[in-house]
Amino acid sequence: MSIASPTNTSHGSYEKFPWKHILGFVLSLALTFIALWLVLSIHMPPRILITLLVFLAILQVFVQFLFFMHIGEGYRPGYHISMILFAFFTVFVVVAASIWIMSFASMPSMVS
Amino acid sequence: MSMSLDVHGLPQSRVSNTVETPLEFSTEEGSLKIFGFWAFLAQDMILFATLFATYLILHNHTAGGPTSKDLFDVKGFVIETVLLLTSSFTCGLATFEMRKGNVKGTIGWLMVTVLLGMGFVGMEVSEFIHNVSIGATISRSAFLTGFYTLVGTHGSHVSLGILWMILIMIQLWRRGINAVTARKVFIIGLYWHFLDVVWVFIFTAVYLTGRVL
Numbered sequence: 001m002s003i004a005s006p007t008n009t010s011h012g013s014y015e016k017f018p019w020k021h022i023l024g025f026v027l028s029l030a031l032t033f034i035a036l037w038l039v040l041s042i043h044m045p046p047r048i049l050i051t052l053l054v055f056l057a058i059l060q061v062f063v064q065f066l067f068f069m070h071i072g073e074g075y076r077p078g079y080h081i082s083m084i085l086f087a088f089f090t091v092f093v094v095v096a097a098s099i100w101i102m103s104f105a106s107m108p109s110m111v112s
Numbered sequence: 113m114s115m116s117l118d119v120h121g122l123p124q125s126r127v128s129n130t131v132e133t134p135l136e137f138s139t140e141e142g143s144l145k146i147f148g149f150w151a152f153l154a155q156d157m158i159l160f161a162t163l164f165a166t167y168l169i170l171h172n173h174t175a176g177g178p179t180s181k182d183l184f185d186v187k188g189f190v191i192e193t194v195l196l197l198t199s200s201f202t203c204g205l206a207t208f209e210m211r212k213g214n215v216k217g218t219i220g221w222l223m224v225t226v227l228l229g230m231g232f233v234g235m236e237v238s239e240f241i242h243n244v245s246i247g248a249t250i251s252r253s254a255f256l257t258g259f260y261t262l263v264g265t266h267g268s269h270v271s272l273g274i275l276w277m278i279l280i281m282i283q284l285w286r287r288g289i290n291a292v293t294a295r296k297v298f299i300i301g302l303y304w305h306f307l308d309v310v311w312v313f314i315f316t317a318v319y320l321t322g323r324v325l
Contacts, residue, residue, distance in 0.1 A: 029197060032315070036320065039323050039324060049324055065309075073134065074143055090161065
């Protein structure tokens with residue numbers, strides 16, 4: 001996890017100019033506007049479009065966690081990272097499994 | 113990786129080389145509180161997951177009332193998104209200045225972050241007021257109940273974050289940057305970036321998807 005461990009790179013990356021933050025900001029804006037452009041300008045089947053949108057949102061999460069939240073820093077960051085990965089897993093199960101289960105209901109739902 | 117620990121349970125390498133250890137991690141208390149805050153974020157993520165699941169399942173249950181395509185205004189939610197993304201960036205710059213030991217820079221960027229956050233909350237409140245004025249209230253349909261609960265919970269997190277950040281700015285002004293205030297700045301930063309992550313999913317799963325389905 002060298003990308004997220006500026007604590008190990010002597011003190012170079014924090015002394016001069018916040019390049020990492022600017023790169024993160026530009027990436028987050030780019031991802032947002034790509035998603036918006038896909039929705040407003042490109043016609044494609046909803047299932048493919050939504051898959052792309054979720055993929056872009058996940059990239060956006062990586063930008064926030066790596067560029068801004070410094071998840072790899074601190075005393076034994078493996079504990080932070082494993083805890084957050086477990087939360088991601090739980091989030092995925094709660095959201096995906098709920099939608100899947102409710103797709104069996106007779107009522108109209110988002111994924112019907 | 114077997115590291116030898118000192119009496120405080122911190123690795124020797126970090127203690128002996130304080131130049132490389134950010135101030136907020138320099139004490140055992142600071143490290144533990146930051147760890148504890150990551151635990152809070154992990155559980156808050158799961159709270160939001162339940163609200164997202166509820167909203168997505170109820171999205172089409174509009175009971176003959178307004179649908180997401182009727183309600184969502186592209187220009188409005190794009191401006192809200194840009195405000196929040198920018199505030200996440202300026203909050204990152206506050207942490208950057210804090211690590212350089214620059215109190216005024218830290219307070220200044222936190223102030224910019226607070227103003228952007230207020231702009232975001234203001235836009236969200238006016239969006240809700242507009243919705244209610246055309247009859248799209250929280251009790252109109254299951255879709256709107258899910259919508260207001262999810263987006264409103266995020267908005268109340270942001271509002272709380274603004275109050276919290278103002279208090280930290282006052283403390284920074286009075287006490288300067290030390291191991292305790294540095295840890296507080298770092299933690300409010302984690303909270304703020306986390307809210308940006310949640311908003312990215314609201315932007316994607318609620319607003320953008322609501323224009324498609």
